Amino acid sequence: xxxLRATYRLRVDDPVAARERAEGLGLEQTVELPRSTLRDPFVxxxxxxxxxxxxxxxxxxxxxTLAFPLATTALDPAQLLNLLxxxxxxxxxxxxxxxxxxRALREALGGPRFGIAGLRAAAGAPSGPxxxxxxxxxxxxxxxxxxxxxxxxxxxxxxxxxxHGLADHPFCRxxxxxxxxxxxxxxxxxxTGRRALYVPNLTGTPQTVARQWRFAADCGVGxxxxxxxxxGLPTLTELLRDAPPLPVLAHPAWAGxxxxxxxxxxxxxFRAYGADAVIFPHAGGRFAYSAAVCGELASVLREPSPPLRxxxxxxxxxxxxxxxxxxxDFYGPDAMLxxxxxxxxxxxxxxxxxxxxVEAVSQAGSAP
Amino acid sequence: xxxLRATYRLRVDDPVAARERAEGLGLEQTVELPRSTLRDPFVxxxxxxxxxxxxxxxxxxxxxTLAFPLATTALDPAQLLNLLxxxxxxxxxxxxxxxxxxRALREALGGPRFGIAGLRAAAGAPSGPxxxxxxxxxxxxxxxxxxxxxxxxxxxxxxxxxxHGLADHPFCRxxxxxxxxxxxxxxxxxxTGRRALYVPNLTGTPQTVARQWRFAADCGVGxxxxxxxxxGLPTLTELLRDAPPLPVLAHPAWAGxxxxxxxxxxxxxFRAYGADAVIFPHAGGRFAYSAAVCGELASVLREPSPPLRxxxxxxxxxxxxxxxxxxxDFYGPDAMLxxxxxxxxxxxxxxxxxxxxVEAVSQAGSAP
Numbered sequence: 001x002x003x004l005r006a007t008y009r010l011r012v013d014d015p016v017a018a019r020e021r022a023e024g025l026g027l028e029q030t031v032e033l034p035r036s037t038l039r040d041p042f043v044x045x046x047x048x049x050x051x052x053x054x055x056x057x058x059x060x061x062x063x064x065t066l067a068f069p070l071a072t073t074a075l076d077p078a079q080l081l082n083l084l085x086x087x088x089x090x091x092x093x094x095x096x097x098x099x100x101x102x103r104a105l106r107e108a109l110g111g112p113r114f115g116i117a118g119l120r121a122a123a124g125a126p127s128g129p130x131x132x133x134x135x136x137x138x139x140x141x142x143x144x145x146x147x148x149x150x151x152x153x154x155x156x157x158x159x160x161x162x163x164h165g166l167a168d169h170p171f172c173r174x175x176x177x178x179x180x181x182x183x184x185x186x187x188x189x190x191x192t193g194r195r196a197l198y199v200p201n202l203t204g205t206p207q208t209v210a211r212q213w214r215f216a217a218d219c220g221v222g223x224x225x226x227x228x229x230x231x232g233l234p235t236l237t238e239l240l241r242d243a244p245p246l247p248v249l250a251h252p253a254w255a256g257x258x259x260x261x262x263x264x265x266x267x268x269x270f271r272a273y274g275a276d277a278v279i280f281p282h283a284g285g286r287f288a289y290s291a292a293v294c295g296e297l298a299s300v301l302r303e304p305s306p307p308l309r310x311x312x313x314x315x316x317x318x319x320x321x322x323x324x325x326x327x328x329d330f331y332g333p334d335a336m337l338x339x340x341x342x343x344x345x346x347x348x349x350x351x352x353x354x355x356x357x358v359e360a361v362s363q364a365g366s367a368p
Numbered sequence: 369x370x371x372l373r374a375t376y377r378l379r380v381d382d383p384v385a386a387r388e389r390a391e392g393l394g395l396e397q398t399v400e401l402p403r404s405t406l407r408d409p410f411v412x413x414x415x416x417x418x419x420x421x422x423x424x425x426x427x428x429x430x431x432x433t434l435a436f437p438l439a440t441t442a443l444d445p446a447q448l449l450n451l452l453x454x455x456x457x458x459x460x461x462x463x464x465x466x467x468x469x470x471r472a473l474r475e476a477l478g479g480p481r482f483g484i485a486g487l488r489a490a491a492g493a494p495s496g497p498x499x500x501x502x503x504x505x506x507x508x509x510x511x512x513x514x515x516x517x518x519x520x521x522x523x524x525x526x527x528x529x530x531x532h533g534l535a536d537h538p539f540c541r542x543x544x545x546x547x548x549x550x551x552x553x554x555x556x557x558x559x560t561g562r563r564a565l566y567v568p569n570l571t572g573t574p575q576t577v578a579r580q581w582r583f584a585a586d587c588g589v590g591x592x593x594x595x596x597x598x599x600g601l602p603t604l605t606e607l608l609r610d611a612p613p614l615p616v617l618a619h620p621a622w623a624g625x626x627x628x629x630x631x632x633x634x635x636x637x638f639r640a641y642g643a644d645a646v647i648f649p650h651a652g653g654r655f656a657y658s659a660a661v662c663g664e665l666a667s668v669l670r671e672p673s674p675p676l677r678x679x680x681x682x683x684x685x686x687x688x689x690x691x692x693x694x695x696x697d698f699y700g701p702d703a704m705l706x707x708x709x710x711x712x713x714x715x716x717x718x719x720x721x722x723x724x725x726v727e728a729v730s731q732a733g734s735a736p
Contacts, residue, residue, distance in 0.1 A: 047507035074535035076535050076571060076572050081598050082621050082622065113677075116678045117678075128701050131705055131726050132705065132707070133707055133725075136712070137398070139415035164450065167441075167450075169440070203447050204444050234574070234599060235573065235599075235603055238574055253455055277487055279620060281620070308478075311479075337498070350519050
């Protein structure tokens, strides 16, 4: 069966290090264990990805292609993202460069329901480049946006989309906006004989987006826009199963989200959105966070911020039993130490090694 | 009313450029128009964020804090992400450094339902640092994972979580896995008198995660784990409204997703997940993509990849009417040109400027 292939760029200097980094990447993205601890033959044969190539990258460093056995994806849209760039997205020396989805995965995901041909049909534009513009700025009332929509429609634009910052604002509610803008393009169509597609921006939680989608379809809009990285890529895929058939315009907002400081994303935002405990790589492990960043992240998770309850910091990522007391000293008692690979290292002595870990934490936590 | 404040780090050299960049950032994140085109007094007073400070960053460059009027958030979880780092996440000279959610937003989001105290209560660990480990590797069958869970529980670990790579795999289905692991910690509790919390990993589309959550709760698990960046932060918030009350452990997988080449994320993945048309910044505008990247992205969206329909490339981002024919030459006819601000520049001549754009594209598209 066809594998899932992904190409990564590695910031390493020599071929030996590159090969080793590529192997490590494959382990990180699947078993999260050193190869030496893997004993199950099925795991070795069917789970760990094959390093298909490691070669110098014309732009510097090395490039590697990994082949993940298809079964590791579970044909699941969220697990696919995780396999491609889950933990490794937190490591600074690697870039996900390209993705090759085998046919079975493409079938599972489904892809565009309209595609270029369907979009052209919806827009009544069988050939030639299409034109599109945006209704803006945020802050205008539905009538003012509708007037703009009418102007653009009369000028012959094919698709007139909301700015992606237009949400269900108190000063411009989604429903009156969509109704007014759609009416404006329909009115213009009576004058010009050619109908522009009005494309409302849908945003919010999955149920909100689904509700907006149905409303927009009932109003007769020609397509919808979402920002998949805001609503979640798996959410988009699920919406397409049940939502009324309309072409989807995808907006790239938030697609550069790495460049958010860890305390802001994993600390403030994860907590505000409802996490009771947040796992993050502790300094000195196999990820790149500094001690200062870890300390700030923990403090952001725990500091008073009513009505938000404090959330538990969960330092993880390549910690060892030996470091337990240092980590407890660093975070204090309101923390949960997450340790994995270093326990599995113990092989048959797993119970004893784990007991040592529990005892080390307990002793460190009760030290004066 | 309290504003939403965000601090950004700017890669600029001098105070004048920094102030200008900060103003530009505030416009990009809200109105997506140059200030000169803003005429509506409500927009100027209530939408455009105030640049509260611009100061040298001890780590180089400058740091600025913007205050967004609360109403711009619509108190919506997806729109909040967009305001904080929507378009600007695609610009290379800016990092979202910190976020200060006013009380009204914290109330709207809700935050942790258990928090540290609730998690401690669930774990029966009222004080001291907690311990946690992970069930791995992916590839083991439910019984093997359950055996590990039992060993960890007997060793006294507080929380035993699934590896975040454990999905609903054909070789290890979610339901038997959760049943077996929960039974194992319960059996160990009979021996030791102390119950470890088994924490299954939930992953998939929103409805899948909701179903897994209910199943896990019915099995009696003590907490659940999700990766908010895989399932979508707004999805997490919505799940917390209706899902059975269990503490949530958040995993950071995919939180570094910027370092994915644009053709892979916006091209292959957005298409595979169902976008019919994908908006992206065309080279030479106010974003950082090169012509080579744009060309590759367009080709990835359109190339044969059965059964996926081809998706329409939508170059955008600071294009002008004058560039229309160059852009059409670059992408060919299967493209949609998205132009916004440069039309709004025309003020009262919006209709005429838009007509010029439509005509320029039409002429370029029919050139031999």
